[in-house]
Amino acid sequence: MKILLVLLLCLGNVWAHEKELKTRADEFAYGDYKSQRHHPWPFPILSIGHNMQSFQNYGGYPYWHDGLDIRSVSDQPIYSSTGGKIVNIENYQRGNPLYWEVAILDAEGLVWKYHHVDRSSMPAELFQAYKDGSPIAAGTFIGNVVKWSVTTFGERYHHLHLLIVAKDGKYINPYLLMEPLADRDAPLIKQIGIAKNHRPIKGQEVSGEHALYVEASDLTLHDKFILPPHKISYRLNGGEEKVVWEFVNLPSGKNDRDFIEDFYMNGTCGNYQCRQFFINLNFTPEAPRKTWKLPAGKHEIKVFAEDIVGNRSEKTFQWKVL
């Protein structure tokens, strides 16, 4: 009996040690933000309409979405996910009532920007706190989600656009700081194929230098609002797994559009009518549009698409270099 007890204690230790290692890995991946995780969502979510890496193009000028579109019912009250100091209340597209921001600086130095707050519903205490510089508590009512004018994919698009800006000026993926969602849908890998001149082509044979693309998407609590996956990786000809991009953060400010037209190939769309993502598997920040020069013969790539809670899918593609 005693021996059994000792054995169980040992196993317990091993398990605890493994858990500790995992926690350290998390810290490594997400920097200082770990202590900030598991904040409550600002209201009950209908679904996620766009994530950080969503491709946006409403007229020839593609850009990263940068934040999360948290979809809501009409006139949904918003309660701040953190406490802190109000550092901005602004109509950031002057004259347009849809574009009001409330920004809160939390104790860790992160700025939480709530966009699309209805100006007429903002409480007087909010303006007073902004004026005085007095802190507000987590869970403070900051106004309602503004009534959105557009219907997209058959649904009215009322939403809060939440941006989180770190001290270094980068946008942090808000999911990393929030309570995990009950998302059990793995991303979908629709197809993998060959690309020439940064555009997908048909077939499984190619001559000369080329790239590969994956058409992949993810859903978060919805069945139509497709989103780009959180992480894309691959193994080429049985080699080690290479990460194309995992979206932990994105540059902001004047670098707001960096790499978007390299990571997404021609043919990608993201607007109220169209969502389709052709992801460049050859992408690296060092050589964003580099093509591969592979020896003649058969090749194989296994592609992985993962969402932020770790649901993962894979698909294999074979092609021939002539």
Ligand SMILES: [Zn+2]
């Ligand atoms: Zn948005």
